[in-house]
Amino acid sequence: MSDVARPGTVVPATALLALVFFDVLRVWLPSLLFIVGDAGSTSAVVMGGIAIAIAVAAPLVCGLLGGAAVRIGWPVGVLLLVGGRVLLQFSDGGPLQFAAASIAFVGAGIAFGAIGAGAPSGRQARIAVLLGIVGSAVIHTGLGTTDLVWRDGPAAWSALIVLLAATVLAARNATAVLGPDRTPTSGPAWPWWLMGPVVVLIGVLTAPPGRMVTATDWPDVLVVGAVIGAHGVAIVTAVSARWFGPAVAGVSGAGLVLFGTAGSLQAASLTAVAAQVLLAAGIGLIVGAAARADIGVSLRRRAIAAAGFPLALVVIGFLYYAGYDIALPFPRRAVLLVTSTLVAGAGLFIATAEFRPALRERGTARQVLAVATATIATAGVAAALVASPTPMQPTPGAAGEEIGITLYNIHMGFDPDGRMSLDQIGDVVEGTDPDIVVLNExxxxxxTTGSREPLRILQERLDMPYVFAPAADEIWGNAVFSRYPITEISIERLPRGRDAMVRSQLIVIMEVEPERRVALIATHLSHVDLQGDTRLPQARAIAGTLARLQERGVPVIIAGDLNAEPDDAELATFGDIARSAVPEANPTFPSHAPEVQIDHILVTQEFDVVGFDVPQTRASDHLPLTARLVLRSEDED
Structure with a gap:
């Protein structure tokens, strides 16, 4: 291989490294939440401290290695990443899963540090990181959000072996050109720190396909295409940023990142799709913009910065997601807006380096026009690709027919050992033969939970349409599947009280028999109630909804994780209007050793309860609750 071609070997090695890293990240974060967090028994502050302690290991090691960060850090980092990833495939949840993911996470950081110190071009290396991250996002979407680590069988192992073998081979080839004694290196250290905020914006706002599904309800094939298109824009703009020049790329990128972030936060609107494209384009321009060479920067500083961007990712991510459990002194979304401002500020900083010379160049106006036109056109195409999937056509049941309802808090699709369990959840729910399914969490x-889209996965199993009700934010809440036609839908926020997380009630009216309608209130009350001023007002709000529906003459079912036991005041607010469909207390939490019943199905007097069950399973940290109901004839009422 010629000396001219050799520097290019760092790009595939870095891209594959970043791809495996993002794959590991989607396991490490849920492991931290569900294994270390232990179903909420560990405080968010303690979990954040553990996460930061692990993330700081890589920059600390690179700082100690100093000039040897390339020679020693590169093989050690790659070995830890690949070894940890293999161990992950063998693990079956629990502490081993968290340990394996942590080893791989630290290994990736050390390897990034070696790249930052020794890569011939820091700009190319960072574009390669971006390529790996978006490549992982595309593969994740193409796999239906069920990554290889959650799959068993020869196909999953074969794909993993090919991926890791390619990573090791690319890393071996890159070894020949990494290091100051082989190829002159240049470039500042600070752009590497920038990759932390960049990965947060991608991981939270553009990579999760569920955000696009929430906004559009497009079919899977179009969602995959849209994710590929949006992230393809990021790579195209990153590669072409140097052609635009630092001034144009930096200023345009800053504007696109700010507008794209603000628009992407509104996940429930179609404009969010266009905003995601704008955000991806802006990120690409800023990452790809050439920063001034700074040969005087030491290898140690570049190694620490490159190894530290996962640490920056963890700190920002903790601040954002902690806002769901801790009452922060600022709005939770402010974290992402400040993050986008940091990225935009970096773009402006890059632009100022050559701003005046760029203005004197004759082609500047054309470059600005080209960037603006391409961005607007791409966003317009994304917004115009509105698909109209063929909706399922539910039909009412027969008079006197049993209505099967299943309630399940699915723990965000993870079992108590931190393993993704959507397949098992699907088996459990499908086995109850339901007509209506209510899902919490x-x-x-x-x-932090792997960016999955559970509703599409479960819809394939249940073959029923669903309604989603946001609660904590646009992509976290409650859902109802129904085989009956839905005639009315409304979503109401519940009193927040002292809970940092917003709660909601989803009111769905269904035609269960010809010309006979039933209302379902699906909800999930707060687990925070230190002084009785949070959950009880929420229960009273639901009781008010119940009373209004009864005034309309509509039979009502209330289903949800109420975080209250049968004799608690919250259940008493419903008085004699709604009674439990489970005659005797049946504990539903925790699933491995049930002690309390906090999940409830309540029905009004128009229903007869002809059966109930609490299936025993560890697919979630809660047990599901099922009931068989018969709606009395109007003459009996």
Whole structure:
């Protein structure tokens, strides 16, 4: 291989490294939440401290290695990453899963540090990191959000072996050109720190396909295409940023990142799709913009910065997601807006280096026009690709027919050991033969839980349409599947009280028999109630909804994780209007050793309860609750 071609070997090695890293991240974060967090028994502050302690290991090691960060850090980092990833495939949840993911996470950081110190071009290396991250997001979407680590069988192992073998081979080839004694290196250290905020914006706002599904309800094939298109824009703009020049790329990128972030936060609107494209384009321009060479920067500083961007990712991610459990002194979304401002500020800083010379160049106006036109056109195409999937056509049941309802808090799709369990959840729910399914803790794309889209996965199993009700944010809340036609839908926020997380009630009216309608209130009350001023007002709000529906003459079912036991005041608010469909207390939490019943199905007097069950399973940290109901004839009422 010629000396001219050799520097290019760092790009595939870095891209594959970043791809495996993002794959590991989607396991490490849920492991931290569900294994270390232990179903909420560990405080968010303690979990954040543990996460930061692990993330700081890589920059600390690179700082200690100093000039040897390339020679020693590169092989050690790659070995830890690949070894940890293999161990992950063998693990079956629990502490081993968290340990394996942590080893791989630290290994990736050390390897990034070696790249930052020794890569011939820091700009190319960072574009390669971006390529790996978006490549992982595309593969994640193409796999239906069920990554290889959650799959068993020869196909999953074969794909993993090919991926890791390619990573090791690319890393071996890159060894020949990494290091100051082989190829002159240049470039500042600070752009590497920038990759932390960049990965947060991608991981939270553009990578989760659930955000796009929430906004559009497009079919899977179009969602995959849209994710590929949006992230393809990021790579195209990153590669072409140097052609635009630092001034144009930096200023345009800053504007696109700010506008794209603000628009992407509104996940429930179609404009969010266009905003995601704008955000991806802006990120690409800023990452790809050439920063001034700074040969005087030491290898140690570049190694620490490159190894530290996962640490920056963890700190920002903790601040954002902690806002769901801790009452922060500022709005939770402010974290992402400040993050986008940091990235935009970096773009402006890059632009100022050559701003005046760029203005004197004759082609500047054309470059600005080209960037603006391409961005607007791409966003317009994304917004115009509105698909109209063929909706399922439910039909009412026969008079006197049993109505089967299943309630399940699915724990964001993870079992108590931190393993993704959507297949097992699907088996459990399908086995109850339900007509109506109420799900709590539905997470459609949080980075901390692996960015999955559970509703599409479960819809394939149940073959029923669903309604999603946001609660904590646009992609986290409650859902209802129904084989009956839905005639009315409304979503109401519940009193927040002292809970940092917003709660909601989803009111769905269904035609269960010809010309006979039933209302379902699906909800999930707060687990925070230190002084009785949070959950009780929420229960009273639901009781008010119940009373209004009864005034309309509509039979009502209330289903949800109420975080209250049968004799608690919250249940008493419903008085004699709604009674439990489970005659005797049946504990539903925790699933491995049930002690308390906090999940409830309540019905009004128009229903007869002809059966109930509490299936025993560890697919979630809660047990499901099922009931068989018969709606009395109007003459009996």
């Amino acid at each position: 539905v997470d459609r794309g949080w980075l």
